[in-house]
Amino acid sequence: MDTRLGHRRFDWQIMKSFRIYGILGPFGAGEVIGLDLERDANDESSRERLRSELAMRGVVCVRFNAPLDDAQMRLLVRMIGPIKDPVARTRDGGTVRYSEERQVIDAGFVMTDEVKKKLGDTSVGGDDLRPGLFQFFHTDDSYTEAPAYATVLHARQLPPSGGGDTCFIDMRAAFRQLDEALKWRLIGLRAVHAYNNRGAFPPRPPAKGPLEAMIEVSHPIVRQHPHVDGVGALYFDLDRATHIEDMDETDGRALLQALQDHAEQNAPRYEHKWMPNDVLIWDNASVQHRASGDFPVGEPRRFWRYMVEGPRPVLFEWPEFEHRD
Numbered sequence: 668m669d670t671r672l673g674h675r676r677f678d679w680q681i682m683k684s685f686r687i688y689g690i691l692g693p694f695g696a697g698e699v700i701g702l703d704l705e706r707d708a709n710d711e712s713s714r715e716r717l718r719s720e721l722a723m724r725g726v727v728c729v730r731f732n733a734p735l736d737d738a739q740m741r742l743l744v745r746m747i748g749p750i751k752d753p754v755a756r757t758r759d760g761g762t763v764r765y766s767e768e769r770q771v772i773d774a775g776f777v778m779t780d781e782v783k784k785k786l787g788d789t790s791v792g793g794d795d796l797r798p799g800l801f802q803f804f805h806t807d808d809s810y811t812e813a814p815a816y817a818t819v820l821h822a823r824q825l826p827p828s829g830g831g832d833t834c835f836i837d838m839r840a841a842f843r844q845l846d847e848a849l850k851w852r853l854i855g856l857r858a859v860h861a862y863n864n865r866g867a868f869p870p871r872p873p874a875k876g877p878l879e880a881m882i883e884v885s886h887p888i889v890r891q892h893p894h895v896d897g898v899g900a901l902y903f904d905l906d907r908a909t910h911i912e913d914m915d916e917t918d919g920r921a922l923l924q925a926l927q928d929h930a931e932q933n934a935p936r937y938e939h940k941w942m943p944n945d946v947l948i949w950d951n952a953s954v955q956h957r958a959s960g961d962f963p964v965g966e967p968r969r970f971w972r973y974m975v976e977g978p979r980p981v982l983f984e985w986p987e988f989e990h991r992d
């Protein structure tokens with residue numbers, strides 16, 4: 668089949684393997700063309716290629732000509748790693764399922780007053796009207812002990828009016844950009860995260876409801892990349908963070924907000940303009956993301972989302988650390 672994608676023309680049938688291009692811009696996101704799940708999904712060198720591109724770039728978009736079915740989507744997710752079973756520990760010693768493995772993210776579902784009344788005090792995330800739309804920069808799954816390494820999002824329906832980009836900032840660069848004294852001050856600090864942070868960082872809204880039963884967790888503010896030696900990133904999520912351990916609450920929040928403001932102002936940015944059937948994969952250890960709500964309320968914007976298992980975040984191993992006394 669001859670396919671036109673942007674300015675490039677390919678015969679997908681005769682390609683021996685998929686190709687990866689850098690999307691132009693300061694960020695370096697990758698674009699994968701010609702991935703054939705039947706051919707590539709269980710081929711170890713293809714899997715390794717895709718994994719290392721993701722670890723290097725932070726965001727990779729896989730283009731497809733048609734929507735994937737669930738089995739195909741799972742094959743693609745497993746090229747990156749095991750699918751995360753979203754189950755967390757609760758404060759009373761039990762466990763709770765906080766999502767389905769395949770989550771449907773639907774910003775076309777509008778929260779009418781009637782629906783809000785039915786839900787009572789339970790919030791379902793997103794903005795006030797569109798539950799699937801998280802418009803502040805964040806990293807997924809930060810309120811769990813071992814947050815998802817990657818998120819995999821498959822476009823099912825896009826707003827007919829356009830818009831609804833997913834935007835990324837590079838938190839590795841945000842760390843590198845800090846002055847040396849601040850970098851050293853941050854090494855060793857840990858931010859506590861909870862499902863409901865009770866609006867610790869206004870105007871970000873709190874998440875309420877039964878999942879508040881989940882335990883609180885703490886993660887290092889400067890996180891070692893799980894797969895790339897010598898790479899660290901700022902790691903916290905102001906939608907979920909409550910405070911910095913062993914620091915005055917107000918001071919800790921002010922520090923986190925200042926770091927977030929720095930990242931949003933200075934870190935390289937990538938705005939993904941969705942094409943039909945895209946699968947976007949991002950590395951939650953390296954980037955933060957947000958959804959853009961610049962499309963009319965009520966228009967569909969529907970995705971399937973899977974998460975890939977990740978390890979517990981660990982403190983950045985600064986290569987020069989031992990030589991700094």
Ligand SMILES: [Fe+2]
Nearest residue numbers: 801806807956
């Ligand atoms: Fe998200």
